[in-house]
Amino acid sequence: MPHTLWRTASRAVAALGAVVLGAGALSAAAGPSSAAPAGEKVIVSEDFSGSALPEGWRVVDGTWKVQDGRLVGTATSGNNKITFGRHLDDFRFEATVRFEKVAEPTRWEAFGLDVPADGARPWWIATMRSGSTASNGLEFAQMTTAGSWNVTDTAAAPYAAGTGRDIKVSIEVHGNQARWFFDGQQMMRTTSLVRSADGVQALFVNGSTVSFDDVKITELPGNGYLRPAGSPVTVIAHRGASSAAPENTLVAQEIGRRAGADFIENDVQPSKDGVPFVLHDGTVDRTTDGTGSIRNLTSAQLKALDAGSWFSPHYTGVRMPTLAEQLADLRTRGGDLLLEIKGAHTRDQVAKIVQVIREQNMTKRVFVQSFEVEALKYTYELAPELPLGLLRSSLDADPVAIAKELHLTAYNPSSGPLLARPGVVADLHNAGVAVMPWTVDSAATWKSLDALGVDGIITNRPAELAGWNNAMLHGARPKPTVDIASPANGTTLDRAQRPVVGVAAANADNVQVKLDGAPVAPGKPLDLTGLSVGEHTLRVKATSPKGTAVATSTFTVAATPAGLGHLIITSGADQGAVSALTSKLAAGRYDQVAQYATAQSGKHIPARYATVIAADALALRSQQS
Template sequence: MTVLPASSSLGRAWTRSVAPRTRVAAALAAFAVIGGTVAVAVGTSSPATAGPGTVVVSENFSAGSLPAGWRAVDGTWKVENGRLHGTSAGSGENNKITFGRHLNDFRLEATMRFETVSAATRWASLGIDVPADGATPWWIATMRSGTTAANGLEFAQRTTANAWVVTNTASAPYAAGTGRDVRVAVEVHGNQARWIFDGREVMRTSSLQRSANGVQALFVNGSTVSYDDVVVTELPANGYIRPEGSPLTVIAHRGASAVAPENTLVAQEIARRGGADWIENDVQPSRDGIPFILHDGTVDRTTDGTGNIRDLTAAQIKTLDAGSWFGPHYVGERVPTLAEQLADLRTRGGNLLLEIKGKHTRDEVATIIQVIRDEQMMGRVFVQSFEVDALRYTFELAPELPLGLLRSSLDADPVAIARELHLTAYNPDGNALLAKPEVVAPLHAAGVAVMAWTMDSAGLWQRLERIGTDGVITNRASELVGWNSALMQRASAEPTVEITSPANGARLDRAQSPVIAVAATDAETVTVTLDGRTSASGRRLDLATLIAGKHTIRAEATGPDGTATATSTFTVTVTQAGLGYLILTSGADPGAITMMATRLAHAQYAELATYADRQAGKLVPAEVASVIAADARTLALK
């Protein structure tokens, strides 16, 4: 499922860009959407002490102790070797450390590594909204060590009753396992968030229930996990611009109007189950001023009644059958009030793109806004209209609500009118947009999203995606959800590469002879270097010719959809046993081998070094003689 993103992310320090973008298939290669739901968040005011782009937390634990302001609520938390280590002995221990401060729109990212786990089902988490004292309820973005499981990644809440509510699950493109660094991030906008695994967006949610003062946190459960490079960045409140590689936001036109009677609660439910990010519906008042969900000016087409909606009372409208016209299965469906629709979204999930239909007075707009406030849905409603006055009234009465201007044809200067009306999105007819796609870039540069209506074919979706459209209003919402998923899966063919031997951080002595092993997927070519010189996967390392100290293997995999790299640094150590192996396999004169082995056995390292130097190129091959001499001098200093 997708949403009006404030969304998607790229790599370690991804930040949302509103610069002009050209969308091409190659740009999608860095992403894979593997499941879950999404939506965007409408932000409330941010703390006055920060603003978009402000780095609120940046910690690499180089000081060697817990940073000031970090609160180890439970469990064992300590800084070792420049990383924060958290330990939880059992599955019942949800140990946490809190930090940061309350933010409505932010990105939390960290490098995580499972050091040990009691089982592949155990997990670690980024805390999204957690009381500073760790009390429930709290929300987390969770990663299991077995991340390729169907629930390898989750959005979940721990309730005040200490029960779990898992709202979304997904699988990662590969297993985190143990001993492997994974860069993860969660991007939050109000009640909505995106889960980003090693630079790939894998899941979204619109189900967060935010507190007034929750902060950020790290969690461990049944494992020991180390964290590094923890960064919290405040983001712009407008999260509707679709970042590179993120799928189109799916907006269900009048609910699931292709398969259910439009603008009814059953159409809303079907659209929600089908994965739509937003429900698009129309609002108009009854004669007695109650806002109802109806598209036409009359009830004639979509109910068994007749007459203008503005001439009928709420009681009269409530007697009408709004389902039988569509099919016998829907007999008895009613025209919902705006309050009923919002209550359904609030309790069952979802967000509303609400069109104020036709001319409305300021008082009528005020009534609509009051209903939204009463239903506690100000953070989950986006208002759009063809009527400029309706948008002006909305901004005057509720400037925190995002606004979209509907257009049948494009304005001469969309950016100018967007600024004049304080628009969050410019929402033109999709065909008009495709006729003039160059308007997308300047709108994005001005921080304005673009949502096209009403487009119902895969060919049109593809064209809209390529020009950078952010969201699509469609009668075929579930099909667009599937199209998005297929597109992201195709884009996930980005190559991967991993150096499996020698392992990163390995310490090897001269007696060992490891083989360089590289695993790659979706790659046409793989190149390997050792200390910058060409090498190859499958090559056996001759540690007799390497100087003592650190050496780096680098692998690069290149495929049709991009390039991936990996490095592994190992250390050649100097030991007496390793030096003995070096001497015995040196190819030196037998007498020289006996002489050097005797000095080694008696720990006469300085004499051994001098002898190797003197016999270099004579009784001892020159190349190996220099290594023997260097190792002997190292041992002499120990």
């Protein structure tokens, strides 16, 4: 799909500004141009130099007139509107807006993004209040068929539109996605638009008199994954919010969505009976309570597995979703999917994936990527309408050539090689190909990649990246925040469990996690085998130049027969000692377990484990009394 030197130059200027000026630079980046570069087509362009309404503009309700070179709409009550244009899937809607008079700061104007020509419900709008600095000063919203509001996204503008002030507004729409620009700066993005087959554009006024100038509708190329100037990088939640919830589950997907992710990234593989399931590994061993290759297990066997308790007891009972279930959740609750076809697939297996995507009516909201070139070729043959991305651990000698050969919409390499060859980004952009590197969790690396002009970043920390984006856009970082998702405060665990340290931090340059004062790694399982019975405290400190945020979670390690058995088996004791200990444990002779562990400490049982085994056995003995 064509891209242009204009956008590349705009991104280069924004990138240079980010390097030279730091976090505040992006606030000065130019928004989408008023020109129409190659591949873009101007559909409507009105400067209202005449004295009458332009031909084809339809007043639905309210008072609309051309006056002093501007279109003026007045509404004393209700949502008064004028419709025009034609149905477009991919377009930019821009105009200069000025509130002339308002009943109160909550009154608004709006750009109709998908509105029946006769103004009937339902319709979707991008709204701006005159008091645009309110938390809902800017909105994406739907008026439903029933006449109720469905507000999907809100944001505050950096300053008030007020009255008598010209504001350049631009909304860039690609299918169900849209970006909201306020004086050239992106304020928010949505993936929740529900598009009709024939809706057109419109202008709205509510409780106000508003004038509009230089109204332009530009049809855009279909690759909405290229980042417009003034926009932050697209936030792609790797396996869902995998740092805060069990990966590749609907729970992780929901947390990623609430964190502000633009895309959920997940993996798909077939079950033994050919049902596409969401799973990263070739086996279910790591992320469920089962064992074996996913391709050797039936869909019924896979659905019976617990896919949450490995991460934390809080998620016990979470199931592995099918691709159909994942897409249904995204369709009904919002969000788009970056779907990795994991491992080798036959043409029939890829055809099944495509079938599910089409059955769920999600072809416009799924982006397919893979390391497997054959899987991408099959996808293109079967569903040329689906955008494709090639995953790479290193860079090809000529990424542009392979992008052309495979009909790629995006080229998605590991971040390290990309930073080593930064010119690749501009080369790919010139060819109309987006760049979305993986998997990046460092704010320092986000900054470097943003300066290169990459279009999206795949991360395990979507909440943090969304917060970082917000700070970069607004030029002023908010204070850091932090929360501990796992182990949850008040949880009781036994030694057989290995809860993952789940931390969600935003606007932080540095995150330190300590367990009882000793450093531990976020996103990694906790080893409970060496902890004493009783309470333990996990403490997280997130810092930035704006301050420090701290969160704590206190959990209890309990002595249980199952936990003691796990400890004995994994202690590294020799086989004779393991047999002796487990036989005494099975008979409930806890005092003998303690005596034997103490006697064999440093001999047949590693001393570190012998002490804990003895302590747990004595605790269980006291529970018998």
